[in-house]
Amino acid sequence: MAPSCGAAVPYTLLGALLSGGSYAPSWPACGGRAFLRDYARRGTNAMLWLGLLAVTWVLLRRIAALLRLWALGSRLPGPPALLADPGLAAVCRAGGDITGYLSKLHGSFGPIVRLWLGPSQLLVSVKDASLIKEMLTKAEDKLPLTGRTYNLACGRLGLFISSFEKVKSTRESLNVFLNGKLNVAASKSSFKIIEAVLHRTNSTKDMDSLDCRSFSQHMAFNIIGAALFGDVLFDWSDAAAYEELLMAVAKDGCFWASYAVPPFWKPGYRRYRTLCTKLKTLTESIIRKSIDQNGELRHNNLSSCKISEGVVKDPVRCTSLLDGMISGRGFDGAVQGPLSSEEEICGNIVGLMLHGISTSANLLCNILTRLVLFPKLKDQLHADIVAVHTESSELVMDDVLKMQFVLATVCESARLLPAGPLLQRCSMQHDLTLKSSITIPAGAILVVPLHLVQMDASIWGNDACQFNPSRFLQKDIDLGGILAAHKGSNGIKLFTERDKSDSFLPFGSGNRACVGQKFAVLGISMLVASLLHSYEVCCDNCCA
Numbered sequence: 001m002a003p004s005c006g007a008a009v010p011y012t013l014l015g016a017l018l019s020g021g022s023y024a025p026s027w028p029a030c031g032g033r034a035f036l037r038d039y040a041r042r043g044t045n046a047m048l049w050l051g052l053l054a055v056t057w058v059l060l061r062r063i064a065a066l067l068r069l070w071a072l073g074s075r076l077p078g079p080p081a082l083l084a085d086p087g088l089a090a091v092c093r094a095g096g097d098i099t100g101y102l103s104k105l106h107g108s109f110g111p112i113v114r115l116w117l118g119p120s121q122l123l124v125s126v127k128d129a130s131l132i133k134e135m136l137t138k139a140e141d142k143l144p145l146t147g148r149t150y151n152l153a154c155g156r157l158g159l160f161i162s163s164f165e166k167v168k169s170t171r172e173s174l175n176v177f178l179n180g181k182l183n184v185a186a187s188k189s190s191f192k193i194i195e196a197v198l199h200r201t202n203s204t205k206d207m208d209s210l211d212c213r214s215f216s217q218h219m220a221f222n223i224i225g226a227a228l229f230g231d232v233l234f235d236w237s238d239a240a241a242y243e244e245l246l247m248a249v250a251k252d253g254c255f256w257a258s259y260a261v262p263p264f265w266k267p268g269y270r271r272y273r274t275l276c277t278k279l280k281t282l283t284e285s286i287i288r289k290s291i292d293q294n295g296e297l298r299h300n301n302l303s304s305c306k307i308s309e310g311v312v313k314d315p316v317r318c319t320s321l322l323d324g325m326i327s328g329r330g331f332d333g334a335v336q337g338p339l340s341s342e343e344e345i346c347g348n349i350v351g352l353m354l355h356g357i358s359t360s361a362n363l364l365c366n367i368l369t370r371l372v373l374f375p376k377l378k379d380q381l382h383a384d385i386v387a388v389h390t391e392s393s394e395l396v397m398d399d400v401l402k403m404q405f406v407l408a409t410v411c412e413s414a415r416l417l418p419a420g421p422l423l424q425r426c427s428m429q430h431d432l433t434l435k436s437s438i439t440i441p442a443g444a445i446l447v448v449p450l451h452l453v454q455m456d457a458s459i460w461g462n463d464a465c466q467f468n469p470s471r472f473l474q475k476d477i478d479l480g481g482i483l484a485a486h487k488g489s490n491g492i493k494l495f496t497e498r499d500k501s502d503s504f505l506p507f508g509s510g511n512r513a514c515v516g517q518k519f520a521v522l523g524i525s526m527l528v529a530s531l532l533h534s535y536e537v538c539c540d541n542c543c544a
């Protein structure tokens with residue numbers, strides 16, 4: 001009996017071919033089209049099944065991760081587990097004091113507290129110095145929101161993003177680059193920076209009513225910009241527009257990045273994206289200028305390799321961060337083409353400008369405000385500066401390293417006013433086991449409430465909340481430690497006393513610590529010293 005049409009048709013195209021013609025007689029009877037139709041139907045079904053299995057697999061994995069988060073999270077001390085902590089929600093709604101709320105919780109539950117921000121979001125706050133050190137060493141990832149914010153503003157970049165693996169090598173290159181910048185450029189630049197800022201503010205408004213915040217921001221822009229682009233920044237006609245654009249992009253980045261799906265339908269978002277594109281174009285323009293007019297980047301990179309020979313043996317690695325920019329050819333590619341490593345370099349530069357300006361401006365403003373509020377501080381700083389820096393000589397980095405009171409003032413200001421209230425980390429892939437008994441599940445948001453730690457009276461003494469730079473002198477600032485940076489970071493070893501050094505965290509700690517720490521402390525000290533050496537700093541109506 002002849003096989004029925006359906007039965008005769010092989011199930012797969014491969015089956016038909018492999019059957020070696022045994023089905024051949026039925027083909028003409030059923031028609032090649034029927035076979036192909038059936039084949040397509042079965043193929044589609046198979047694809048749908050595969051898709052369904054994949055989605056189910058992903059969902060099951062998510063559910064397993066969620067159950068794990070709930071199980072491990074509930075074991076940590078904290079207020080009763082609810083969908084979202086109502087106390088924190090109330091504090092946030094009132095635009096209130098998160099540090100104050102965490103302080104109460106730490107008072108009740110101890111050095112580790114967990115809070116549920118939602119069914120799938122667990123926040124763990126750590127306050128104990130030794131636990132913090134362990135946590136910051138083991139938790140190597142940044143929060144995905146931080147990475148998304150920088151990605152949105154800067155495009156593709158190899159710094160500030162979540163995964164430690166992806167930022168490791170760029171961090172190391174940047175570390176070497178910034179060390180070289182300190183040795184080569186800072187001493188000459190500081191007076192130029194001050195002059196450029198005064199020139200700019202003079203041309204726009206009355207010098208007598210200079211706003212401290214804007215002044216600090218201009219100084220920060222110029223010190224980071226001069227380090228990255230060289231002196232060409234000072235003659236660039238678009239410098240002011242570039243600074244404004246950077247600040248505008250920095251202001252709203254976190255808000256727009258908090259959307260899970262980019263809200264293209266919102267005019268505000270489209271305006272923000274336009275600003276980011278303009279920022280990228282201007283960054284490319286200043287990089288080009290820097291390469292074309294001065295060859296500054298190439299020159300300084302190579303010099304820095306020679307200068308820091310003791311630290312870095314391989315000169316090729318010295319230029320790796322800015323390789324693409326240094327070779328004008330490579331950068332041209334980035335301007336014309338889609339994503340490339342050159343685009344990443346441009347993204348890194350924008351990221352560094354955004355982060356470096358906001359943090360350094362914050363610190364500078366804090367110091368300048370204290371200078372005007374406390375004339376005695378100004379006198380002490382002045383005495384420290386003139387003791388080292390004579391009128392005739394040029395101020396150099398070695399001089400700044402001798403100005404212990406200036407360095408102590410910068411560090412004490414950073415202690416009292418860190419860049420943000422919380423240091424944030426997470427471990428995306430692995431659970432964290434602290435002190436071998438506390439397990440924090442992967443994906444939890446880890447925070448260190450900096451004000452609580454850096455103003456903890458049990459560590460810093462009864463005057464923990466007061467401004468007292470001398471506390472940094474009592475324990476001897478280890479200036480040798482400032483120059484001995486460990487791999488991928490610029491650690492400043494300030495205290496011989498362990499608890500204090502683990503509780504001084506304005507620049508973070510561990511593998512994701514601030515790479516610009518040494519650059520910021522020494523650069524800002526240099527600026528303050530240069531400013532006080534040559535100018536009178538005072539507030540409106542109080543200058544003699």
Ligand code: HEM
Pocket residue numbers: 136159160161167171174224352355356359360363418419423424425506507508509510511512513514515516517519520
């Ligand atoms: C007063 C000035 C500054 C403050 C207070 C500051 C603070 C910080 C903090 C708190 C972190 C995170 C640390 C952690 O998670 O442990 C960080 C990271 C970082 N900072 Fe700074 N910073 C300053 C200036 C700078 C400057 C001038 C640069 C470079 C030009 C810089 C480059 C970086 C980089 C590259 C990272 C880490 C990026 C990563 O691992 O993905 N910072 N900074």
